[in-house]
Amino acid sequence: MNGKKEVLFSWNLLKWAYGLVVLLAGLDKIFGTNLIVSWPKYVSPLAESMLPFSVGTFLVIIGIVEVVVALLILTKFQKIGAYLATAWLLIIAINLLMLGYIDIAIRDVLLAVGAVVLATLTDGLKELGIAK
Numbered sequence: 001m002n003g004k005k006e007v008l009f010s011w012n013l014l015k016w017a018y019g020l021v022v023l024l025a026g027l028d029k030i031f032g033t034n035l036i037v038s039w040p041k042y043v044s045p046l047a048e049s050m051l052p053f054s055v056g057t058f059l060v061i062i063g064i065v066e067v068v069v070a071l072l073i074l075t076k077f078q079k080i081g082a083y084l085a086t087a088w089l090l091i092i093a094i095n096l097l098m099l100g101y102i103d104i105a106i107r108d109v110l111l112a113v114g115a116v117v118l119a120t121l122t123d124g125l126k127e128l129g130i131a132k
Contacts, residue, residue: 007121008130014118018085019074026066029059044098073118082119086112 028036040055051058069088072081089112096105 004128004130008125011118011121011125014114014121015073015078018082018115018118019070022066022073022085023070026063026070029063029066031063032056032059042096042099042101044095046098047095078122079119082115082122085115086119089115 025036028034029039039059043055043058048055048058065088069081069084072078073085074081089108093105093108093112096102096108
């Protein structure tokens with residue numbers, strides 16, 4: 001592979017990985033199937049106390065947001081989707097820290113870094129005329 005092909009491969013790998021995983025997580029929340037994990041256990045008591053509705057409704061809303069972010073990442077709006085994913089992952093990491101899930105919070109911070117990489121690669125590839 002030449003340099004352009006390697007960078008394009010990396011960008012596509014990030015785009016599809018972030019897009020599909022976020023989409024699946026969102027759908028899991030919307031339909032309340034909890035196939036990936038039992039999502040309600042990851043809502044901190046502080047966040048729950050601030051909700052004007054049930055945790056189930058909150059998770060559906062989160063799922064809808066995640067589906068939208070995933071669709072942005074998988075379409076021509078990768079940069080916007082990647083930056084939204086970055087912010088979202090950092091908010092999730094803060095919530096996880098409040099619950100004491102430090103290991104998962106650290107992983108979400110690293111995922112946020114990867115989302116920034118996706119956004120910056122998108123810009124770079126567009127400047128080079130390689131990505132749409």
